[in-house]
Amino acid sequence: MAPRTVDVPALVESARAGSPRAVARLISLVEDGHPALREVMAALAPHTGRAHIIGITGSPGVGKSTSTNALVGALRKQGKRIGILAVDPSSPFSGGALLGDRVRMQDHALDPDVYIRSMASRGHLGGLSWTTPQALRVLDAAGCDVILVETVGVGQSEVEVAGLADTTIVLLAPGMGDGIQAAKAGILEIGDLFVVNKADRDGADATVRDIRHMISLGDRTEPNLWRPPVLKTVAQQGQGIDEVIEAIKKHTAWMEESGALRERRIRRAGDEIESIALQALRAKMGDLRHGNGVDELAAAVVDGTTDPYAAADQIVAALA
Amino acid sequence: MAPRTVDVPALVESARAGSPRAVARLISLVEDGHPALREVMAALAPHTGRAHIIGITGSPGVGKSTSTNALVGALRKQGKRIGILAVDPSSPFSGGALLGDRVRMQDHALDPDVYIRSMASRGHLGGLSWTTPQALRVLDAAGCDVILVETVGVGQSEVEVAGLADTTIVLLAPGMGDGIQAAKAGILEIGDLFVVNKADRDGADATVRDIRHMISLGDRTEPNLWRPPVLKTVAQQGQGIDEVIEAIKKHTAWMEESGALRERRIRRAGDEIESIALQALRAKMGDLRHGNGVDELAAAVVDGTTDPYAAADQIVAALA
Structure with a gap:
């Protein structure tokens, strides 16, 4: 079948003017590996590099969607335009299976300055490594100030999402993962921020201590390296969300000053x-x-x- | 770590002289993606192309190991040298998990003319598509007349094994898979022979009829194409094994006459x-x-x- 011809300049212009339909169409071109992608990416290039990309990962049940929802609320108060990319077949946005999670995001479903999109993690062209960066490029050029990439922390996906993000938030919940578990899963290396959600539950402080301890054992104690903070939230009630926003800001500032931001982005583009x-x-x-x-x-x-x-x-x- | 240096000519000579240790070492080089592989493959090349490669696939429980054991017995009576490559993490030979299956093969464990090897289906260099053909090349050059590649029919592995074999045998068992199931799994396309094992159980004839019917609906009815036979065995008691050997012989003859053998092997080498x-x-x-x-x-x-x-x-x- 011949692919539908695409008026790339018009589509890019609409996307940049804020049309959710145009953004949706461009991301679909990415997912389809459409021949016009080459032209699309060339047209988008001059408009990219502005968005701050935040990866959010964690095991099922730690409250990723609720936390994302709360973060979006706080960022919207600052007037930011937000893109949300949910990557994973088992992710809230990709199917009807987890309708409850979808409902948790509906605070922002009608907000024109919040673009929500789910993507299958494995497309026919090779998955996260191929499609997600290009979808991020679309959202970036379309004027998103912040893009949240949410992925279920299963297997390799959380490490991959960390590769894509400027700032990676690892969500935990009390009793779900101790430091040792986290170390085993390799998440100590990828987290720029650790957030223990559901912190009103028993064991939250122990989990925080555990993670802090494991981080202190790592290689990150040199003065010029970022030392990931471990925060507590109750996302359901909005508790601790401002502190997370503050920590993201600090991490961003550190990334910019240290040159790590540019370094990460160059590695990602490579x-x-x-x-x-x-x-x-x-x-x-x-x-x-x-x-x-x-x-x-x-x-x-x-x-x-x-x-x-x-x-x-x-x-x-x-x-x- | 620096790889151990390898005396390739000596190793190839030993393998060709029938040393199981040398064969084992060469296959380990394949699994490790050792730098000496290039030299190994160059040394083996002139001695390859003699072995007949038979793929055996089927769902867990259809009796793959018992059937392989019975086939090996029959082929040994003809004086053939046999290689057995069991490919799959869940395969009988790759771990201790399925010791029962391993025991079923022990008829031939001490026979110097039967070389048995298990391989992980997914190595660090990309799996079946990479390591298995090279292991086959080793066994071929080492003088195996017949190489049986056994794989558990799960997901993609059975289609891959068919790509590697000159003759692919699909094993079924009564009540385990009807024609429709087989069609869904894509095995109708890959089987050169269909064998309904455990044919002393209820439903064997129905399964045979089903598979025959599905094959008749396929594209393979043109006069110059191979029409896969559907046979019955009770491998445990050696029943029907001679007929399978006979069918393999017929398929081989057809492959040679029609040019399909060379065609398959060229595709595989490509x-x-x-x-x-x-x-x-x-x-x-x-x-x-x-x-x-x-x-x-x-x-x-x-x-x-x-x-x-x-x-x-x-x-x-x-x-x-």
């Missing part, structure tokens, strides 16, 4: 470039295959007159 | 070449990154003076 380049090389290789370049070498491998490594060398050379 | 080439390109890209080529472009992306696609174009060009 990852993005690499995955696009690999995709392009894969496509080129597919062309070679159909043009019989690979097939001839494969026949030589079958005949034992060459081996797969020597053949691969020739393919790599042919891609030049 | 896949192997591609994955090695992509791996090499990835490594080259890593070098570029450390040499700052990617980092400079990434900085330009962060500054909005270029976009990731344009940057990727430059990287692809630089890889030439």
